[in-house]
Amino acid sequence: MSKKRDPVSEFKKNAESISAIVSQIGDLSEIPSYIGDIINKVPGRTGEINIAVSQLNKPEIKKLHKISTGLTRIRVIEERLADFDNKIDIGITYADYGISETGTLVVDSRNNDIRLASMIVDTHVVILPVSKIKMTMDELIPELNNMLNKESSYLSFITGASRTADIERVLILGVHGPLELHILLLDDLS
Numbered sequence: 001m002s003k004k005r006d007p008v009s010e011f012k013k014n015a016e017s018i019s020a021i022v023s024q025i026g027d028l029s030e031i032p033s034y035i036g037d038i039i040n041k042v043p044g045r046t047g048e049i050n051i052a053v054s055q056l057n058k059p060e061i062k063k064l065h066k067i068s069t070g071l072t073r074i075r076v077i078e079e080r081l082a083d084f085d086n087k088i089d090i091g092i093t094y095a096d097y098g099i100s101e102t103g104t105l106v107v108d109s110r111n112n113d114i115r116l117a118s119m120i121v122d123t124h125v126v127i128l129p130v131s132k133i134k135m136t137m138d139e140l141i142p143e144l145n146n147m148l149n150k151e152s153s154y155l156s157f158i159t160g161a162s163r164t165a166d167i168e169r170v171l172i173l174g175v176h177g178p179l180e181l182h183i184l185l186l187d188d189l190s
Contacts, residue, residue, distance in 0.1 A: 020182070
């Protein structure tokens with residue numbers, strides 16, 4: 001008899017194997033502290049930090065500007081991210097689904113601000129409710145069809161931080177997107 005696979009632990013293992021940093025959170029109130037820790041890990045960082053939170057209208061997210069750091073200013077940007085032209089340090093988005101077998105995130109990116117918050121930042125933080133993690137891509141087909149049937153659909157599949165290799169096979173992170181990918185597994189089942 002085969003052992004039942006746990007989609008959450010398998011997602012975590014596979015995402016971490018491709019350079020993602022995966023943490024569990026009990027609720028959204030833990031996000032400002034988590035973001036503060038990310039900011040404080042960069043030695044000597046001073047000045048303004050821009051944090052994009054497009055489409056995240058939760059009271060806990062709005063508290064990001066109160067993060068306690070040695071910085072002079074934290075600016076929370078909620079819309080019109082294109083106006084900031086690569087000057088966004090951290091982007092926070094929600095994932096619609098996670099795929100355990102590959103550690104992949106699926107994000108409905110019809111909104112341009114969501115695309116920018118996940119692509120033009122140094123650090124991308126993704127909130128993934130554990131109830132949205134599926135073991136395989138096949139389990140997601142009905143949901144993906146529903147998402148793609150919407151007008152002007154645009155789905156992003158994110159697997160790890162941005163990476164590329166040159167002709168000599170030298171791997172470089174962060175060239176075409178975020179240098180770091182943090183996945184916050186939100187315990188939404190309780």
